[in-house]
Amino acid sequence: MEQKTLLITGFMPFGGDAVNPSWEAVNKLPDAIGAYRLEKLLLPVEFGRAAALAIEKAKAVHAAAVLCVGLAAGRNAVTPEVVGINLRDARIADNAGVQPQDEPVVPDGPAAYFSTLPVRKMTEAIQACGIPAALSYTAGTYVCNDLLYSVLHRFRDSETRVAFIHVPSLSETFSLPVLSRALTAAVEAI
Numbered sequence: 660m661e662q663k664t665l666l667i668t669g670f671m672p673f674g675g676d677a678v679n680p681s682w683e684a685v686n687k688l689p690d691a692i693g694a695y696r697l698e699k700l701l702l703p704v705e706f707g708r709a710a711a712l713a714i715e716k717a718k719a720v721h722a723a724a725v726l727c728v729g730l731a732a733g734r735n736a737v738t739p740e741v742v743g744i745n746l747r748d749a750r751i752a753d754n755a756g757v758q759p760q761d762e763p764v765v766p767d768g769p770a771a772y773f774s775t776l777p778v779r780k781m782t783e784a785i786q787a788c789g790i791p792a793a794l795s796y797t798a799g800t801y802v803c804n805d806l807l808y809s810v811l812h813r814f815r816d817s818e819t820r821v822a823f824i825h826v827p828s829l830s831e832t833f834s835l836p837v838l839s840r841a842l843t844a845a846v847e848a849i
């Protein structure tokens with residue numbers, strides 16, 4: 660049987676950080692997990708452009724699933740996101756110097772989309788590895804939410820399923836190998 664393709668994305672550093680653990684963890688993953696062949700993509704922290712690049716790649720590789728990963732610095736668990744909302748409201752400028760406020764991601768788009776991959780099952784699979792994980796009900800209003808909402812919007816009514824996972828900052832508990840193990844468990848649960 661032909662292997663299905665999973666597009667998995669991480670982000671470049673932003674906000675003055677030297678590294679972004681989301682990409683570091685994605686980059687460490689093997690080229691195949693379970694039923695999926697992995698296509699990895701590094702995305703710029705830019706409103707609109709990150710999503711456009713992810714969508715373009717997902718179409719090019721005929722992705723059966725798209726799993727985006729980003730950093731949520733304040734969190735103390737790996738958090739699969741339940742929902743993306745139609746709002747751009749940036750506390751800091753993105754890496755292109757753009758700082759939208761109170762703007763929709765997609766004018767006239769619905770208020771929100773739910774993730775279409777099994778985020779609860781993914782969360783439980785990460786917890787089963789002994790790694791702190793929890794469902795999150797907000798991906799924020801910055802570039803990560805922009806990406807999640809845009810990709811869900813583009814692949815609504817299609818067979819391509821989509822989700823987003825926020826990872827915490829690197830620490831003793833959340834080392835890169837731990838974050839990669841968490842992502843592996845999440846992909847195995849898809």
Ligand code: PCA
Nearest residue numbers: 670704729730801802803
């Ligand atoms: N985290 C930001 C954008 C890029 C990233 O890794 C966010 O949560 O929106």
